[in-house]
Amino acid sequence: MVEVLPIDEQTAQLSVRPAESISLIVETRDLVKRYGDFTAVDHLNFQLTEGEIFGLLGPNGAGKTTTILMLMGMTDPTEGAVKILGYDPARQPIEVKRRVGYLPERVALYDDLSARENLYYTADLNGLSYAESKRRGAWALERVGLDAVASKPVSQLSHGMRQRLGIADVLIKKPRLVILDEPTLGLDPEAVNQLLDLIRAMTEEEQLTVLLSSHQLQQVQRICSRVGIFVKGKLIAHGSISQLAERLAGGIRTLEVSAEPNGAELGELLRKIPGVVGVERDAEYWRVRATVDVRPAIARAVTDRGWSLFHLRQRDYGLEEIYLKYFQT
Amino acid sequence: MRGLAAVYRKELADHLGSRRFIILFILILFAGLSSVYVAAQSIRDQVSSSQNVFLLMFTTPSGPLPPFFTFISFLGPLVGLALAFDSINGEQNRGTLSRLLAQPIYRDAVVNGKFLAALTTVAIMLASIVVIVSALGIWILAIIPSTEELLRVIAFLIVCILYVGFWLALATTFSVLLRNTATAALAGIASWIFFTFFVSMIADSIANAVSSANTALDPNAILQTTQLRDMLARVSPNTLFQEATIAILMPQVRTLGPILLQDVIGLVPNPLPLAQSLLLVWPQVVGLLALMAICFAIAYIRFMTQEIRSL
CATH class of the missing domain: 3.40.50.300 (P-loop containing nucleotide triphosphate hydrolases)
Incomplete structure (x- = not known):
């Protein structure tokens, strides 16, 4: 390789x-x-x-x-x-x-x-x-x-x-x-x-x-x-495609989160979790970028508040992302 | 050479099996048969012991039908244009050209092979038509052609192939220069009409304009004007072809320009031997060959230097 x-x-x-x-x-x-x-x-x-x-x-x-x-x-x-x-x-x-x-x-x-x-x-x-x-x-x-x-x-x-x-x-x-x-x-x-x-x-x-x-x-x-x-x-x-994906991510992981309530208060909560470097509102999810695996921390923070967690997924870089990312630059 | 032979074989097979070829063959065959049939009938009625009866079949107009060689002078360009107007750009448009050029052959094998295959097709077509038409004439007139007559017909055939070869080369040039096959066909037809009808008119007007009006009664001035007109008209391959075929098929033709009365006095009106007739038309034949070579050279150079992305 x-x-x-x-x-x-x-x-x-x-x-x-x-x-x-x-x-x-x-x-x-x-x-x-x-x-x-x-x-x-x-x-x-x-x-x-x-x-x-x-x-x-x-x-x-x-x-x-x-x-x-x-x-x-x-x-x-x-x-x-x-x-x-x-x-x-x-x-x-x-x-x-x-x-x-x-x-x-x-x-x-x-x-x-x-x-x-x-x-x-x-x-x-x-x-x-x-x-x-x-x-x-x-x-x-x-x-x-x-x-x-x-x-x-x-x-x-x-x-x-x-x-x-x-x-x-x-x-x-x-x-x-x-x-x-x-x-x-x-x-x-x-x-x-x-x-x-x-x-x-x-x-x-x-x-x-x-x-x-x-x-x-x-x-x-x-x-x-x-x-x-x-x-x-x-x-x-x-x-190889996995190499490209790794390089593209540059150590940053992207997660999708949705919970109930799904409003601005959830965004505030996510932003406070250590390791999170960015939070954006996507159509129905919150898109969280983090330097470490923050999935357990997010789950804990949401349930501690008594909210319900509906969706939590780490996104992989597929060729689509690779493609879009490179072609936009 | 290997690539050239492969392209040549494929193109020849394509031409000989194509509808285009069959239609043109039938068209010219019928035109030839009817003109020779009618000519032979009128020759049988009029001529009894004239020399070269066999050749007269090709040159005698009768009624509304022009003689055989005039048919060739009209339909020859059509054959040349029809066989080659899409030879390069047709492959370009179908995209087969880039596949062809990705094979281990030299690029000129494509254009050379195509041109030679079309020329061979024309030779086969014209030779078979002349043979069939001659057979009909021999059957009607019940005469046996002499060796000299046969040689003259062969010379006529060669001039016909050269003439159609020019139109092939011109059509190939258009097919290299113009990307669209319809445009290339139209350009070919436009030049056909130009060379057939307009060149003689233009030559006439230029010659008249050059010679001033008040010399109209001066025989020298008239002679000069006529000569200038003839030379200008010889730009057209049609003029060259007609002059060459007339002198080859009519042994009594002694000159292709104006004749002064003083030259004719005391002349014995005997037919010329073949060698002398050929000598007379040599410039015309070389002219046709040169026109064909120039057209093909343009196509060749253009094709060889074209950027592949534009092919």
Whole structure:
């Protein structure tokens, strides 16, 4: 697990790290992309090690797709460097594209071709022989569960099926790294689950490394071993979700309290409890922030007054809070 | 090369199976069949022992129907525009372009493969139509074409493919420059109308404006005006195509510009040999090739330098 550090410390660490290590799949150094005056990606530093599923989290327009395009060698960085599997995508894009599967944000397939024909075209573009593309095409279609509709034109497939066909299309070249740009966008919950299970299963079976971008938190939370929070072109934090939550809380706990009576006198009472640093009125609860666990003290204080305690809960930082907290700053 | 071959194969298969191709094929085939049928009928009535009866089928207008080569000069641009107006921006709009460019191929394989596939489609289409139409003519007239006539028809076919190739290149350029396929199609049709109808009018007015009015009776001035008008009209690929096909299909055509009476005195009106006809149209053929190359170069450079986010 990678520690969560402020950006300047991360940069300092990078410069003293040994130059190359085999298990490093993706590495970026001070990656910058500017379009005119607009900075889409601002000094981005992150690494992906073999076998992990990394979630690039951020609101729309944060620069996720631009970053992915730079990793794929489809657009050149303004500054900084990228290494993918030891290749520089800006200089050796063909080598990178041979080993990296990329599923764009809008999974685009040729509607008038059948599912199988779409895969054959990709196989042909990757230089596979006809016999090999037949074999791998059948394998990939079976892997994503679309062998029954292989001969149907893509226009007749559902959105979820197309998304899975997109995964098959990525798998056919036997990539080592798979980059998925918003793979769950616009899918219904069941299709999302299917797709995420598929991504996780194939990561284990094929020894893949996966980088996926999303703005849908719960989904990322389900399958990613690590996430990076990406806002306005900057990676403001990365690490596992529990690490992010811990760091975000900064030693402060938040509690929800409600009692009878629930008026201002309860607020006064809560404020007097030692360790409490803030009390606010929420819709139906009092929100209490404290440096230590004050739950027993609150319960005692309320019952000592002869009031009834209805609700007392310590809130955990979920991804939602993490997300909102970081995205607001 | 591997990527180019893959794109070429896929695009060729797409074109040959597309409704667009079938509709255009039927349209041109029927236009060709009717014009050659009517021409052959009138040739059978009028001509007895004229030379090059076989070639006359392609050039004789009869009644309201224009000759075959005029049909090609009108419908050729339509074929070129229809096959290529959405070649790049269509993929862009469907989003397949970014998936295509994420494959291990060079970027120019996409635009080259598409253009070559469309050009091959055009060649297949025109060659089969010319063969079918010739067969009908041979059947009606019961004549066997000479080797020279056959070679002239092949030369005509090559000029036709070059001509449609120009329109393909122009349509490809629009499909790279314009994001919207409908706009690209309209731009193509606008340039078709411009080159077909307006270039000759504009050439006429410019030539008349340049030569002053009081030299109207001076033969030298008239000659100069005519020559200027012809040169200006040759900006249009339609003019180049018509001049080239007339000289190839009509061996008796000796010059493509104005002829002075003094040049004609003592002239034996024999048909030219093929090599001489080809020499006569060489500038026109090179002109067509150059126009096509320029259009394609614009498309190519623009496509190669475009930022991927705008693709």
